[in-house]
Amino acid sequence: MHNKELEILKKENESLKKELDTKNREIVQLKNIIKAFDQISLLAQEEIAETEQTVQALEVAEEMSRKEKIELYDTIEAYQHTMTLTEGEKKDLYGLLQSYESTLDMANKEKKDLMELIKAFEISSEISSIEQKGLQQNVEKKLGVLGKAIKELSSIYALISDNKTPHTLDNVIQELNKIDNK
Structure with a gap:
């Protein structure tokens, strides 16, 4: 009877070893996922920096457009003071002015779209950082559980391998009951 119980314990031990190996593989996978999230976060930060540079470039273009618009108003004012302009020339100047205004409107719209894109990034x-913290906490919890299981298995091995202790089977059963109660 004693040998059967030892065989059962050995099988359970092998099963626990396999489960521990599975958990170790899961931990490696989770670490790889965390590493991937870190890389995604870095890429997102790089894209945000690039987008901010684009916004700055658009702001510079907008400022240049504003200056060009002021210069155009000055030019139109000069033309209005002179009576020698023809109707065709006046229409051309008005079309040019409208073209500059529509360009400025488009630049403002692109700036707004880029700001929304920056907010989305x-x-x-932030979501990637939160998910990463959750995964790390989950891994830490699993490592704690595995550590406890290994500690309990070690104490059971010590009891089984100690042939000097009388009633070894009783001691093993007591230890197993302690584990069940935990």
Whole structure:
């Protein structure tokens, strides 16, 4: 009877070893996922920096457009003071002015779209950080459980391998009951 119980314990031990190996593989996978999230977060930060540079370039273009618009108004004012302009020339100047205004409107719209894109990247980056922290906590919990299981298995091995202790089977059963109660 004693040998059967030892065989059962050995089988359970092998099963626990396999489960521990599975958990170790899961931990490696989770670490790889965390590493991937880190890389995604870095890429998102790089894209945010690039987008901010684009916004700055658009702001410079907008400022240049504003200066060009002021210069155009000055030019139109000069033409109005002179009576020698023809109707065709006046229409051309008006068309040019409208063209500059529509260009400025488009630049403002693109700036607004880029600002919304920056906000979306920032939100995505924050979500990635939150998910990463959750995964790390989950891995830490699993490592704690595995550590306890290994500690309990070690104490059971010590009891089984100690042939000097009388009633070894009783001691093993007591230890197993302690584990069940935990």
